[in-house]
Amino acid sequence: MTFEAHAPGTISGKASRSPTTRRGRRSHVISYVVVGAIGLLCINLGYCTTLVNAAVLPKRAEPAMSTYLVNKVKGQAAQASTDTRGNYSTTSRLFVKDWASGTFTEALLELYYPQLTVLNPSISSQLDATSFRYSLIPSASNSIIASWASQRPSTTNQFAYVSGGAAGDPASLGWAWIIASKTVSSAATNTSYENIIQQEVSYLGTVPRTSDGAMSHRPSTEPVQLWSDFICVTYLSDMVPPFLAGRGLETNNATLLLEAHAQIKIYRRYLQDRRTGLWMHITLGSWQDSGLWATGNGWAAAGMTRVLASMMHSPTPSAYSSQIADLVTWISEIINAAxxxxxxxxxxxxxxxDSNTFSDSASSALLASVPFRLAQLGHGTSAQLTTATALRDKVIPKISTSSGWLQGCVNPLSWEQTTNTSPEAQSFVLLLEAAYRAYSSSQ
Known part of the structure; x- marks a missing residue:
């Protein structure tokens, strides 16, 4: 299928359906490329919206992380999350690929350039401004995109190609790619980036689907398979629905915004455990993981939150009122159950x-970040914020002050094992801190 551009009100009926499945994480590990200097801390968070269910943070809440600790966390995330050349591992560190880069770029933008994220209520008008290209340059995330662009094979229609990777993972780079296209100084680079973005959108219209329209997280060479991870990235702009929604917001394309919602709806139908409200990890395909994996639920909740923000901050949010209500309900199902x-x-x-499982710092950080963003968007509750704050108070002391690594995390490539060097967990910490600061500044 193809995604055609429609402004709100010009289409009828349901949007085309298409979720994407996730990476075969076990198949890729990678080396690192050092990203250039990350710019000055720029936490201009004054754009927070009025809260519907405002709650005062508990007085015992840990204060904002120190600049020193943030930089330590960020430094490890940069080394471990920005490789664009592929497949490398050591015994002491775990290096991952495109989804880790996508999550890291989202974390950088949310922490240092919140004005350039879908969480900014004015993002739609800012993207249209002729002066936007020169007003704010996110050099760190732009350099990551430049690295991926320089290594991108001419034979792929995705943002990135990783041997053994998933159909959905490269889309985690999507929002950072959009912002890079808007802020590069070269007209030729802008044109190249825009073409690549459109190629990714077109590619997602061709990935295998279930009979009812859910996009496979795996490539066309493998059986259709649905992963809860598909719903995010980057975070977090991370995987497919947030990218489709972000592109829809940027171009005022209702088809893409509605497609993001439709994919989430179908994925929820397949993956949600009706007894708990939580999502199973993987279904369909040649093998499954029916367990209620916490990080997968975090990916789903965080991804839905960015889709929610994209719809709320689009030029015509009233056109998506029912979808917005759905997303608030679906996000809360996961958060409340978790x-x-x-x-x-x-x-x-x-x-x-699993009663024999372990405490996971990574998913604790990711899931704790969501209520702060929900509250910023006017949909949080006091109970959610209280628990999120308590979780944050547990997570921060688990960051090594000497190395900067978050300790006691699930291994991203082996979901029942622990590691103290998880690249995505580093980005989860930054996402949590950005969300906490944004919410706190609104109180």
């Missing part, structure tokens, strides 16, 4: 339905 199942350490367990 927060009701903290382990004896007050942390998120790696698998919610």
């Amino acid at each position: 927060f009701a199942r903290l382990d004896s350490n007050g942390m998120i367990p790696d698998y919610f339905n």
Whole structure:
């Protein structure tokens, strides 16, 4: 299928359906490329919206992370998340690929350039401004995109190509690619980036689907398979629905915004455990993981939050009122169910339905970030914020002040094992800190 551009009100019926499945994480590990200097801390968070369910943060909440600690976390994330050349590992560190870069670029933008994210209520008008290209340059995330662009094979229609990778993972780079296209100084680079963005959109219209329209997270060479991870990236702009929604916001394309919602709706139908409200990790394909993996639920909730923001901050948010209501409900289902199942350490367990699992710092950070963003968007609750704050208070002390690595995390490539060097967990910490600061500044 192809995605045609439609402004709100020019289409009828349901949007085309298409979720994408996730990476075969076990198949890729990588080396690192050092990203250039990250620019000055620029936390201009005055754009926060009025809260519908405002709640005062508990007085015992940990203060904002120090610049020193943020830089330590960021430094490890940069080394471990920005490789564009592929497949390298050491015994002491775990290096990953495109989804890790996508999550890191989103974290950089949300922490240092919040004006350039879908969480900014004015983002739509700012993207249209003729002066936008020269007003704010996110050099760190732009340099990551430039690295991917320089290594991108001419034979691929995706943002990136990783042997053994997933159909959905490269889309995690999507929002950073959009912002890079808007802020590069070269007209030729702008044109090249814009062409690549459109190629990615077109590619996603061709990936295999279920009979009811869910995009496979895996490439066309493998059976259709649905992963909860597909719903995010980058975070987090991370995987497919946030990218489609972000592109729809940028171009005022209702088809893409509605497609993002449709994909989430179908994925939820396949993956949600009706008893708990949480999502299973992987279904269909030649193998499954029916466990309620915490990080997968975090990816889903965080991704839906960015789709929610894209719809709310589009030029015509009233056109998406029913979809916005759906997303608030679906995000809250995951958050409320997860927060009701903290382990004896007050942390998120790696698998919610496994009594022998471990406390996971990574998913604790990612899931804790969501209520702060929901509250910023006017849809948080006091109970959610209280638990999110308590989780944050548990996560921050687990960051090594000497190395900067978050300790006690799930291994991104082996979901029942722990590691103290998870690249995506580093980005989760930055996402949590950005969300906490944004919400706190609004109080």
